Amino acid sequence: MFLTALTLFPEMFSGLFTTGVLGRGAAAGIITCRAVNIRDFASGRHMVTDDRPFGGGSGMVMKPEPLAGAIAEARRLCPVARVALLSPRGRPFSQAVAREYADLDGLTLVCGRYEGVDERITDLVDEDLSLGDFILSGGEPAAMVVMDAVARLVPGVLGNAESAGDESFENGLLEHPQYTRPREFLGEGVPEVLLSGDHGAVDAWRKKASLLRTLADRPDLFRDRPLDKEEADLLRRWKREIDEVLAAQTVPGPAAPSGHG
Numbered sequence: 001m002f003l004t005a006l007t008l009f010p011e012m013f014s015g016l017f018t019t020g021v022l023g024r025g026a027a028a029g030i031i032t033c034r035a036v037n038i039r040d041f042a043s044g045r046h047m048v049t050d051d052r053p054f055g056g057g058s059g060m061v062m063k064p065e066p067l068a069g070a071i072a073e074a075r076r077l078c079p080v081a082r083v084a085l086l087s088p089r090g091r092p093f094s095q096a097v098a099r100e101y102a103d104l105d106g107l108t109l110v111c112g113r114y115e116g117v118d119e120r121i122t123d124l125v126d127e128d129l130s131l132g133d134f135i136l137s138g139g140e141p142a143a144m145v146v147m148d149a150v151a152r153l154v155p156g157v158l159g160n161a162e163s164a165g166d167e168s169f170e171n172g173l174l175e176h177p178q179y180t181r182p183r184e185f186l187g188e189g190v191p192e193v194l195l196s197g198d199h200g201a202v203d204a205w206r207k208k209a210s211l212l213r214t215l216a217d218r219p220d221l222f223r224d225r226p227l228d229k230e231e232a233d234l235l236r237r238w239k240r241e242i243d244e245v246l247a248a249q250t251v252p253g254p255a256a257p258s259g260h261g
Contacts, residue, residue: 001025001154002032002078002106005143006070008049008113010035012140021148025157033147034077038062041069050114059115067110067121074108081106083125085117086139086146090128093146097129101146102153109146111139172225174218176209208234 003022005013016022017033025031042049043065050060071083082104084090091097101107110117110125122128131142151157179190193205211231214221227235 003147004074004108005035006038007035007111007140008038010037016144021152025151030156031151036070038066038070042066061115062117064118064120071124078106081108083108084127084129085110085125086142087128088130090130093131098149099153101150109143111143113138173210173214176206
């Protein structure tokens with residue numbers, strides 16, 4: 001797979017491309033990573049890549065000519081790559097989008113800067129992509145996140161093929177809690193079921209813990225994810241158990257007002 005970043009600051013990607021998941025994939029020949037310097041396609045002695053916006057306003061806008069040249073070079077290097085402009089108006093990036101990108105032969109990410117890019121550049125890309133509703137100084141950090149999320153889903157990049165499938169959002173839920181040595185830390189032990197050696201019991205505990213964690217921390221995830229029969233039965237049973245506990249408790253009512261008669 002070819003992963004390309006079009007950027008004014010290619011040096012920002014040097015560490016990313018040689019360490020961690022991306023470095024491992026590159027070393028194995030599974031992924032080819034490159035950063036194309038947009039400034040290389042600027043003209044004039046000063047290689048200017050930005051200018052004042054027409055109509056006035058604060059800040060600067062990235063000029064279309066250098067961006068167009070960089071995009072053309074990226075398409076020459078990998079004609080089949082999808083080109084995405086990192087932009088607040090783009091479709092939200094998610095684990096599902098990462099899986100979609102991981103099936104591609106190439107992905108090129110265009111990193112904007114300043115107040116954004118000339119609007120006419122949007123006709124030269126395949127889509128806009130957003131990391132979320134917040135402001136960054138440039139598209140480079142967002143591109144790094146996308147590249148890391150995509151690379152780990154490319155077959156052969158992770159050492160354990162099951163690792164990616166067991167993580168948060170892969171099945172629409174948050175991942176279950178994880179524990180390692182020591183067996184006790186700060187007075188808190190490891191759940192006994194994880195020490196039992198009973199793989200069936202461990203799997204059942206992990207599924208229950210994943211459901212409970214999602215219900216407590218990210219209930220919004222259930223809005224777009226249908227429950228399977230086992231999950232629905234578990235939630236019904238927990239609701240009955242909770243209702244029984246609450247019914248057995250003596251819940252104090254509101255305090256009576258005090259006053260002088």
